[in-house]
Amino acid sequence: MASTRDIRRRIKSVKNTAQITKAMQMVASAKMRKAQLAALAGRPYAQLMNEVLAAATAGAGEFSHPLMEKRPVKRRALIVITTDKGLCGALNTNLLREVSRYDGTTLFICAGKKGAQFVSRLKRDLAAEFTYRDTPAFAEARTISRFAQELFLEGKVDQVDVAYNNFISTLTQRPEVRTLLPLGEIKKLDADLSGESQGEALLPSEAKEYLFEPGAPAVLGNLLPHYLNYQVFQFLQEAKASEHSARMVAMKNATDNAKQIIKDLTLEYNKMRQASITNELLEITTAQMALG
Amino acid sequence: MATLKLEIVTPEAKIYSEDVDMVTLPGVEGEMGIYPMHIPLMTEIASGEVCARKAGQDHYLAVGSGFVEITGERVAILTDMAIKADDIDEAKAEEARKRAEARLAEKLGDDEHATVQAALLHSMAQLKVKRRNRV
Numbered sequence: 001m002a003s004t005r006d007i008r009r010r011i012k013s014v015k016n017t018a019q020i021t022k023a024m025q026m027v028a029s030a031k032m033r034k035a036q037l038a039a040l041a042g043r044p045y046a047q048l049m050n051e052v053l054a055a056a057t058a059g060a061g062e063f064s065h066p067l068m069e070k071r072p073v074k075r076r077a078l079i080v081i082t083t084d085k086g087l088c089g090a091l092n093t094n095l096l097r098e099v100s101r102y103d104g105t106t107l108f109i110c111a112g113k114k115g116a117q118f119v120s121r122l123k124r125d126l127a128a129e130f131t132y133r134d135t136p137a138f139a140e141a142r143t144i145s146r147f148a149q150e151l152f153l154e155g156k157v158d159q160v161d162v163a164y165n166n167f168i169s170t171l172t173q174r175p176e177v178r179t180l181l182p183l184g185e186i187k188k189l190d191a192d193l194s195g196e197s198q199g200e201a202l203l204p205s206e207a208k209e210y211l212f213e214p215g216a217p218a219v220l221g222n223l224l225p226h227y228l229n230y231q232v233f234q235f236l237q238e239a240k241a242s243e244h245s246a247r248m249v250a251m252k253n254a255t256d257n258a259k260q261i262i263k264d265l266t267l268e269y270n271k272m273r274q275a276s277i278t279n280e281l282l283e284i285t286t287a288q289m290a291l292g
Numbered sequence: 293m294a295t296l297k298l299e300i301v302t303p304e305a306k307i308y309s310e311d312v313d314m315v316t317l318p319g320v321e322g323e324m325g326i327y328p329m330h331i332p333l334m335t336e337i338a339s340g341e342v343c344a345r346k347a348g349q350d351h352y353l354a355v356g357s358g359f360v361e362i363t364g365e366r367v368a369i370l371t372d373m374a375i376k377a378d379d380i381d382e383a384k385a386e387e388a389r390k391r392a393e394a395r396l397a398e399k400l401g402d403d404e405h406a407t408v409q410a411a412l413l414h415s416m417a418q419l420k421v422k423r424r425n426r427v
Contacts, residue, residue, distance in 0.1 A: 038304075041303075041304050041305050042303050042304070044301045044305070044306040045301045045302060045303045045304075045306075045370065048299065048301050048361075048368050048370055049370055051361070051368070052334070052359060052361040052368060052370065055332075055334075055361060056334050056361070138303060138372070139403075139407060143403070209332060210332045210333065210334045211331055211332060211333045211334070212333070212334050212335070213319065213321060213333060213334075213335040214320065214321055214335075214336075216334075218336075219334055219335060219336055219359070222336060222359075223359055226359070230303070233303070
């Protein structure tokens, strides 16, 4: 049985751990708020961009762009957006379970270290690894998206998917796989964090005839890549919001568990202390009785 | 009289959303003025100034490059930067311009060059709008 000193030592170490997890929880919740706000602020832009693009592709008539070309899928690329660090519960595990369904020929593009580690552990084809910061910058998304577009345009892959954690609420993040390329019909982006489906009715149903200046190919040629860049940007933001909220929840659980352990240990410690005091008292009284 | 709804949004926020009488845009092929009932048009804009006329008053904004969708009743501008004239800090813009110019003199990669170039255009657009407002 552990001595009182051992228990005291354990209580101290658990307390330290609790302090660390508590600090991480606070940091994560502050970052989460920021990430959520950032994702929310981008909503009008995403919505408008969708409307514009939907109107443009509908109004452009017979128009196709190399990025919209549908080919028989021989090889896929998958952009995996994970976190850099662990300690965020089952977030990465859930996502990577989806990822592992892809067959051996898939080309992987990773954003975040965890995904890259996973891919190299499985000895799959890792095309590139990107990093992104706590507040994803548009330039970072652009680099990733451009890389994928190049692969697609060169014919190295025939489809590009994205796997990321969709932020639903602080408590739920759902791993999702979306097709990025070829660009099909322009659908409403899941820009809304709260999951409400606003703006659906705003998509123009009747095709307006648009005039393009300088010309449809030129305008759409610039708009489509920009749209993709923006979409990747949004995926990164979602992933970040998911990461911080998952970490916050995981750390909160850890803190709660640590507190419970401290409580149990303290109880045991006090019991032991009392037992030893009782023992001592008994010894003293017996000794007195023997003397008297 | 019919009005136009002018909407200007950036990835960070919705900067402007009001009913105006006329809009002047810095199109890639030259400046253009948009009145209500304009034919549907899709175009790109370059970095520069947007002028919105509302009740006889001109409001200026500095914008970055982006896309514009014009319908008879709406002008939607998607851009990477938009600042109202009143919110522009001239000293800051001037400093940003100098910094960007200095950076451009260095040897940069293609990607970086484009970023710095864009930053330079942004600061120049801001300065242009600010200085015009004073005259």
